[in-house]
Amino acid sequence: MVQILIRQDTTIVEDLSATLVRELSRRLQDDAMAICLNVDIGRRPDLVIVTPHAVHVVEVKDKVGNIHIDQDGRWWLDGEEIVNLYREQPETPVQQAENIANHVRTRLFKLFKSRKMTFNGRVHAYVLIPNPSPDTRSTLAAFRVSSWLKQHHRHVWITLGLDELVERIKIHDAYAAESTALTYTPAHLQALARDWKLQPTQRINAIPVASEPRVANKRLTPRFALAVAAFILISLGFGIWTSGIYLPRGCATVDRLNIRSAPGGGVVATVSKNTCFRIDGVSPDRTWARIARGRYAGTWVATSLLNGLQPQKLPVVNQR
Incomplete structure (x- = not known):
């Protein structure tokens, strides 16, 4: 079951909705070790997700309106530029995700080195638009296959919705499993939490977010089990008959x-x-x-x- 980790001195997540974190936790329940919130390691990613073979840095842009991207790669929301300032340098969402992922990679390298280990793991960068409008979806779908993006930021993935993000995370974790011998263990996660000053939490912004454990071997009465089996068979047969x-x-x-x-x-x-x-x-x-x-x-x-x-x-x- 995926853990939710949050910085020790915080209980409030300002830039993310509890619903988004809860839904992401539910979708990644069997595929991730931890979702890290309020991380502050010199840069502040919105989400850091640790899967068994990779680390994923996600910048969330939950914008209401229509996003447009100009020929220079700058992002605009209904005529207002979407830009992050870091050390007085402007960053587009794509640049922000890439720069923060590089920072996380450097931090992990130093953490492993301090434990006399070599870090050869994968760190992937994403920009997540959780609820894109139809115009935004069309714009970003075209932008992420553009030659400009592939030339300048080919390692950043723009994902349109949680399902797409989770699908891409699973693919990257599978690729990492084949290309590197590094597998994250609970000991690695514990060392990361200690270095980043994180602690487990069940709630953010007073709302429960952790995935519920799955119930195994739940006993059913014979009558109820028979009724369920009959319903499934009837539904299946009706579906085949009506669909042809x-x-x-x-x-x-x-x-x-x-x-x-x-x-x-x-x-x-x-x-x-x-x-x-x-x-x-x-x-x-x-x-x-x-x-x-x-x-x-x-x-x-x-x-x-x-x-x-x-x-x-x-x-x-x-x-x-």
């Missing part, structure tokens, strides 16, 4: 499964092992299946990577 889909979903059997824009086309997303999809058809050669619902609706995945799928039973659909 022969297979309600397929589950990925490999890590980092690529979702593509068209059969054999460009990769638009990468998902983790055991992600399930509802499928509504296959390509003419039956090697690609089209996702029917959710955020990846209309995109494609290789049929060979979905267990239980029977391509010969699905209707062939036109490629987009």
Whole structure:
């Protein structure tokens, strides 16, 4: 279960909502060790998230309005520039995230060195827009694939919403697990908390934020269990009958499964092992299946990577 750590001399988090922290904690419950708040190590990141193989620095810009980015990479909110001043030097949100991540990396290097250890871990930088307007979403989606951003700040990830942030954190942690031998342990986390003067908390701004532990082996009465099983079977059968889909979903059997824009086309997303999809058809050669619902609706995945799928039973659909 992810811990919430906060600086020892504080109980109030001014720049973040308790709801955001609680939702982030819930989504990362099985994938992170700690979420650090009110960190002050010369720079002040909004969030520092420690996963088993990496550290993630997140700058939150919870702005109401429409964000525009000019040709020089400066951010504007309804005509007013979004800028952070550090030592009288202006920083865009992207520059701020990158500079703070570099500062955190240096601090971790010194911490490991003081313990006669070598720090070769990964520190990733993010800008999070929790609730982007449609115009903001369109602007930032284009900006984060622009050649300007890739040339100047290619290691900063702009994420639009908590789900996207969590997905990217999981991908980066998986990559770090393959590229470095460093795995963070409770001892590492304890040393970091001591160096950064952090302590565990269950509440911020008087609101509970810690993830609730999952209940295991909860006993059910036979009658209730039978009723639940019957309801699930009836719902499943009705869903298949009304949708005309022969297979309600397929589950990925490999890590980092690529979702593509068209059969054999460009990769638009990468998902983790055991992600399930509802499928509504296959390509003419039956090697690609089209996702029917959710955020990846209309995109494609290789049929060979979905267990239980029977391509010969699905209707062939036109490629987009």
